[in-house]
Amino acid sequence: MTKKTISLKDSLEISEKNCNVFFKRYINPGLLSIYRILGFANMPIESAKGLKLFLKDGRTILDFTSGIGVLALGHNHPKIVEAEKFCHEKNIIDVQKFGVNRLQAILAYNISQVMPEPLDTSFFSVSGAEAIEAGIKLITRIQPSYKEYFISFREDYHGKTHGALSFSNTENFSTGFHTSIPKKNVILVEHGNISNLEKTILNHKLTEGRNSIAALIIEPIQGQTLEVPPRGYLNDVLELCKKNDILMLVDEIKVGMGRTGNLFSFFDENIVPDIVTISKALGGGKRAIGVMVTSAELSKKAYGKRKDSALHSTTFGGLGETCAVAIETLDIISSKIFLDDIKEKSVYFFDK
Known part of the structure; x- marks a missing residue:
């Protein structure tokens, strides 16, 4: 039996009522x-x-939703539209699975230039949750088997895939689901409370100065609750991680890309974590992209051998046109003029 579908051109003529029925x-x-x-x-x-x-x-409506963090540049920013047009006019290759995709390589280079050393190696995905998954796999690949625990923070949110959901402790998102990291292996601590964290790490000491914690995963500012930790907190967290061989993953998916007046919110304290995840606004409001950024040293430990180099991959990560849009987005948001404008407008809104 042949069923009728709706063409792209005809889709614009479908009534709002019928679209609601379809949805x-x-x-x-x-x-x-x-x-x-x-x-x-x-x-x-x-x-x-x-x-x-x-x-x-x-009617004209002002959209203050920001697409839940996606629309840092608003809808259809002219430079982003121009980037897409550039790709179409040049017939730039989008899917290049065998060989180096030029735009993917350039985007990775550009990210390395805006990140503090040694954060210079990128893995591209299509969502923030996938970037978190990449970070989790990197951690479990590197850390020894006796490091079986992870530290997460109450009310943090990192995504809804099975791995990311292991560390999303807000709004009961994990209720009724299995998680890839068992709940018994995830230690919840209070965001912003350094003594609570220090005590937790101390309680997981093993013999010979070792401890059983593999990594700590944190939002510098909590995206759901907007909880801002005390000044110096992230520095203290990093120091505890370094002392105890705990990898620190900073999730900038929701609060990064200029939202705090710096390109990334962890820049406020000049720390250098082991892993950073980025997504949402990096796609310029037009493309789905996520990135897990780490050091070449950690990346090589996990996937440096030829036989291991494709152990973690994703089909649609780092497509050409997506990378073109991200290149332009990063260029706009990382500019001093753009970031200074955010700071100026922040003062205005706080005063109101």
């Missing part, structure tokens, strides 16, 4: 009910530009 039937009825409660279910959006949504009924 409810073929995607997620519960989510649609939430959109209705919030007033988002009947917004016939014709186009979007910058901070503005232009509706078919003539």
Whole structure:
């Protein structure tokens, strides 16, 4: 039996009411009910530009949602649109699985230039949760088997895949799910409380000065609660990690990419963690991308041998056009003018 599908051109003529029917039937009825409660279910959006949504009924709405961290540059930023156009006009290769993708290599180089040494090696994914997964696999690949525990923080959020969910301790996201890191192996501590962390590490000491903690995973500022730790806290955390051979993963997926006035929020304390994860805003509001950044030393320990080099990969990570957009996004957001403007506007909003 042949069923009728809707073409891309015809999709623009489908009514908002019918789109809601399709969403409810073929995607997620519960989510649609939430959109209705919030007033988002009947917004016939014709186009979007910058901070503005232009509706078919003539209204203009200011979009302060930031796409939950994705829209640092707003909708359809001209330089991002131009980057896509550049790729289309040049017929730049998008999928290059055998051989070096030029734009992927350039993006990795650019990331190394904005990160403190020795954070110079990137793994590309299509989401923040995937970047966290890459970090978890790197950690478990490197650390010895007796280091079986991880430290996470109450109310931290790192994603909803099985690995990332192991460390997402907010809003009951893990209820009813198995996690890839057993809950008994994840130690929850209070965000911002250094004495609590120090005591936890001390309680996991083994013989001969060793301890059983493999890594600590932290949001410098909690994306869900907006909890900001005391000044100097991240430095103290890093010092404890270094003393006890605990790898430190800093999750910048939600709070990085200029949102604090620095390119990344951990820059505020001039620390250098072992692993950093980036996503959301890096895609310029147009592309899905995540990155796990670490040092060449740690990357080589995990995957340095030829036979191990493809142990962790992902099909759509680091496609050409996605990297082109990320190159432009990073260039815009890392500029002094852009970051200074954020600081200036932050003062204005705090005053209000």
